[in-house]
Amino acid sequence: MPALSLQKVEESAPALVSLYKSAAASLERHGLDDETAAVYLVVDHSGSMRPYFKDGSVQALADRVLGLSAHLDDDGRVPVVFFSTDIDAETEIALENHQGRIGRIVANLGHMGRTNYHVAMDAVIDHYLESGASAPALVVFQTDGGPSSRLAAERYVCKAATLPMFWQFIGFGNPRSHQFDFLRRLDELAVPERRCVDNAGFFAAGTDPRKVNDAQLYDRLLGEFPQWLRAARARGIVR
Template sequence: MSPLSLEKVQQSAPPLVSLYKEAGVSLRKHGLQGQRATVYLVMDRSGSMRPYYKDGTMQHLAEQVLAVSAHLDDDGVVPLVFFSTDVDGVHEIGLDNHAGRIAALHEQLGHMGRTHYEAGMDAVLDHYLASDAAVPALVIFQTDGGPTSRRAAEKWLCKAAELPLFWQFIGFGDPDDRDFEFLHRLDELPVPSRRIVDNAGFFAAGTDPRSLCDADLYDRLLGEFPAWLAAAGHRGILPL
């Protein structure tokens, strides 16, 4: 398993070249060059998310994540999980089919429901286990608010701490919104009394996530991943 080269990205997805380069800078900055991982993207489809799909924000996030995956994975494909009240759909986005992909899929998925984190998290777990992956997973989990069931989300995250998946939550919306208090708490759940290892991070991307420059986004996406890799290795979740 080797990363995709700049030449491959130039051939398959020229519009993503600058994102690929920026992602590479951040990976090196955080000591992640040479690291291999499967990258997942989980997207919130609760009703309040409609404007972010309409204005292209969700498409832009998918392209940013795809550029990171090109460094960490070898197939140029990111599994996509759309969730609301349940799992709305499990799809993929790749270097060769990224243009307009999110809006097209979103329009096919119908009703936008409530915010059940555990539905999206469970879909990722099922996909990861079925894939027989030999590398850890970096799961980028986007939402614009707290879950309908905080108890279910917290319970699921604690149970999942024994698995080789790191959950990087991203909040779209007002950073001071009280809905995000739960995500801050989820990020800070104590170790080892609640979970075997710290398996999650969170940052708020603001009401206009596209205004966050790519370098800052990548630094926030990747900032806690190295510490988890080390802790997961120490606890036997990953081979040292």
């Protein structure tokens, strides 16, 4: 059973109904239709991201994440972290006010800095631990390039492997770009030599992420999550 009913989504966010239905089909395909999870969204606010805010790509991703979260969590809200050199904003998106929400947030942010993954990961970890959540977390982490500090990002992924959190990285930009080489390596970090479970995945959504159809996007967001859940439960990381 979904955390939020179709009727609730129809009443609160009618524009998200098709996304809600598409997310349901993907969850069923991956055997996740009875799972619960705390869903997070992390958004890259570095200078090179301007085109993706302007063309609506970030808003489209936020809407899709909300559509997915409605099945996994029952509050109709997704915590969002905007990051660049440091944390630029910690806020949320919700069913009731999702339309144009990304633009309203960004309008109040300042300088678009560099790309420090680890500060965003730290903020998400703190939020999750302080929330007292018992369900595992699915973190959708959007970026358009590699981190300024690769060593710090790698350390955080390895240390976070002991927590009930899965990091699904999604790249905006040319899939063949060397900007994503680090994320590909991060996705393949050795288990158990570097981390106790494989707690991260990556895929590139292309130069126009809005063109990735809903079914494909959800399948890729959820592609490695079931395997992580099984491994994390086997090690007692997820109850």
